[in-house]
Amino acid sequence: MRKYIYILLTTVVASLGATSCDDYLDVNKNTDAPDYVDGYLYLAGIEQSYQELYYDLRAIAPLTQMMGTSSYVSYALHYYSRNSDAAGQVWRMLYWSQGMNLENMINQSLEAQNWTLAGMGYIMKAYSWDVATKQHGEMPMKEAYEAGRLSHDYDYQPEIYAQIREWAKTGIELLQREDNSVYGSKISNNDYIYHGDKDKWIKFGYAVIVRNLASLTCKRDFKAKYYDEFIDACSKAFAGNADNATVEVGGGGADASESSYNNFWGPYRSNLSWSYFQHDYAVEVFTGTVPYYDANGDKVPVDSNTYCPYELASKQVICDTLEEAGHMDPRVFAKLATVDKDSLATIDDWMTLRKLHYYGGGFTGYSGPIGSAPSFFGRNHASNDDAEGNGRWLYRNDAPYILSTYAEMLFDKAEVQYKYGDKTEAFETWKQAIAADMEFTASYLVPGVAIQNSGTGAHQGDKITAATFKKIAQEYLDGPYVAGLPMSDFDLSHIMMQKFVALYPWGGGEVWVDQRKYMYDIAYSGDYPSNGNGWDKTTLNQKSDDDPTKVYKGYYLYPAQVQGRKGSYNDDNNGSPCFRLRPRYNSEYMWNLPSLQALRPIAGDAKDYQCSIPWFAYPGDMPQ
Structure with missing residues (x-):
């Protein structure tokens, strides 16, 4: 058999003769994969790999108290060992799924003067690196794609941050060039973000710069070093929700040719089954039920027959529980889940909708302080109805x-205006941001349909129509928690907590950035918290809700000394919360350990490396 094949191949090659033998063989020197593909063929795969952002939200959403989890419990408790690839998907995306595919797309497009495609590539590169370094801190950048290397030195965030903005600016400049390439449908059919719309890609480039700089707002030199660049980028980034950066997903459920063609959070892939659920803190914020804690950190019981059996904090930042127009934030209907009144008959009935009950789970279990969290699809844990x-x-x-969204840009701008500019302007920007998120939220509502033969009136899908949502949203925007808020009451908490709601839960990574740069509202002296100054092995000191400098009202970490918390972190944390995700185990701890060990101020192989505060969160430079 081997002899026969050899003769056959020899005959075929010989028949090609001197006319095209060399060119034919050069098409594919690699028997397993092509050596060269046109740049646009990389595009769809690179964009679809952004689903890996949602993979890592399995760790980040519990870290932020957006979600609780019975799966990634170590992240919910701010401790995890290095011996796992869990929460390493963005790392994998950056260096492998996109990796050389993105590098090849950029370099081949530059060589061919395909400026549009190259510009898109640079902006995606900037976006991906921005996400990755905010999660992981230091990363190999300069040596990342050097051929032949068996180890890669790490670069520190000041260099990575500056390079991210340079990549974004390069992408913008390339997109602004006259491009004489004839693409036809090559870009529009493979670009699942903007279908080749150059103007929107340019705005996305500026949005990446806004995102990058927004994480630096607590640095002492922000006004002098970053403010002007930030404000300029804001003026050129998204101008409305039509500019939002989103990746289209085919869906199809069981009829899809590949399971991954469905959204990671969709019911077909079962990733939001019972392993992840809405956290009690998120529910308290969304429903205006943040509790009051007394001097001992205990909740004060009230009538046990009420929805919330505890005395509520006098200041509810997002909404309250009053059943009157303008007092309820309708985003709770879309973003959180309830098992109440599951009937199509009530989908447009405001009087019924406003009486729905929402319950959140704890850090690692769906049983919460006042009830059990349902699944994100609105099922009760005791139900067998799938x-x-x-x-x-x-x-x-x-x-x-x-x-990334328009609302996110506006919240970032409002924060900077509040801290470094004009409070009145910040107030107006903040109101626009909330309105933008209302519009964004409504755009993804799909009215439910009745479950056949259920006999209960139960239905699948959203519990509210877009029209009813918009009506309630306008009342809320006109009400006491937005337009009617006295200017004298408006503070940083309103900006950051509304941003928490707006980014729930897709933007958990950016919310985690905010929580870390505000040091989790830990009470400490000096520039940053440390062992003995903010926490020790057994106790973590967080600001009380009546402290005017506390940003996230009602937010307490697992070891905080209030009811429902009062736990402790793993001994390896030395009392500290988690400030970063470790690099991916299978690449860095298996093959690049010496480079990790060289990192400072905490070595990458240390048991508490996840507690190393990233540069963006320090008000000054990182300590040596």
């Missing part, structure tokens, strides 16, 4: 992956 259909809101099989 009829979730196509899902709902962003938890649908065909929902897009959200990369």
Whole structure:
């Protein structure tokens, strides 16, 4: 058999003769994969790999108290060992899924003077690196793609941050060039973000710069060093929700040719089954039920027959529980889940909708302080009814992956205006940001359909129509928690907590950035907290809610000394919360350990490396 094949191949090659033998063989020297493909063929795969952002939200959403989890419990408790690839998906995306595919797309496009494609590549590169360094801190950058290397030195965030903005600016400049390439449908058919719309890609480039600089707002030199660049980028980034950066997802459920063509959060892929659920803190914020804690850190019981059996904090930042127009934030209907009144008959009934109950789980279990969290699709844990259909809101099989939004840009701008500019301007920007998120939220509502033969009136999908949502949203925007808020009461908490709601849960990474740069509202002296100054082995000191400098009202970490917390972190944390994700085990701890060990101020192989505060969160330079 071997002899026969050899003769056959020899005959075929010989028949090609001197006319094209060399050229034919050069098409593919690699028998397993092509050596060269046109740049545009990389595009769809690079963009679809952004689903890996949602993979890592399994760790980050519990770190932020957006979600609780019975799966990634170590992250919910701010401790994890290095011997796992868990929460290493963005690392994998950056260096492998995109990796050389993105590098090849950029370099081949530059060589061919395909400026549009190259510009898109640089902006995606900037976006991906921005996400990755905010999660992981120091990373190999300069040596990342050097051929033949068996180890890669790490670069520190000041260099990575500056390079991210340079990549974004390069992408913008390339997109602004006259491009004489004839693409036809090559870009539009493979670009699942903007379908080749150059103007929107340019705005996305500026949005990356805004995102990058927004994480530096607590640095002492922000006004002098970054403010002007930030404000300029804001003026050129997204101008409305039509500019939002999202990745289209095909969906299809069981009919999809590949399971991964469905959204990671959709019911078909079962990643939001019972392993992840809405956290009690998120529910308290969304529903205006943040409790009051007395001097001992205990909740004060009230009538046990009420929805919330505890005395509420006098200041509810997002909304309250009053059943009157303007007092309820309708985003709770879309972003959180309830098992109440699951009937199509009430989908447009405001009087019924406002009486729905929402419950959040704890850090590692769905049983919360006042009830049990349902699944994100609105099922009770005791139910055997698995009829979730196509899902709902962003938890649908065909929902897009959200990369960045107009509302996010406005919240970032409002924060900077409040801290470094004009409070009145910040107030107006903040109101625009909330309105933008209301519009964004409504755009993904899909009215439910009845479950056949259920006999209960139960249905699949969203519990509210877009029209009813918009009506309630306008009342809220006109009410006492937004337009009617006295200017004298407006503070940083309103900006950052509304941003928490707006980015729930797709933007957990950026919320985690904010929580870390405000040092988790830990009470400490000096520039940053440390062992003995903010926490020790057994106690973590967080600001009380009546402290005017506390940003996230009602937010307490697992070891905080209030009811429902009062735990402790793993001994390896030395009392500290988690400030970064470790690099991916299978690449760095298996093959690049010496480079990790060289990192400072905490070595990458230390048991508490996850507690190393990243540069963006320090008000000054990192300590040596």
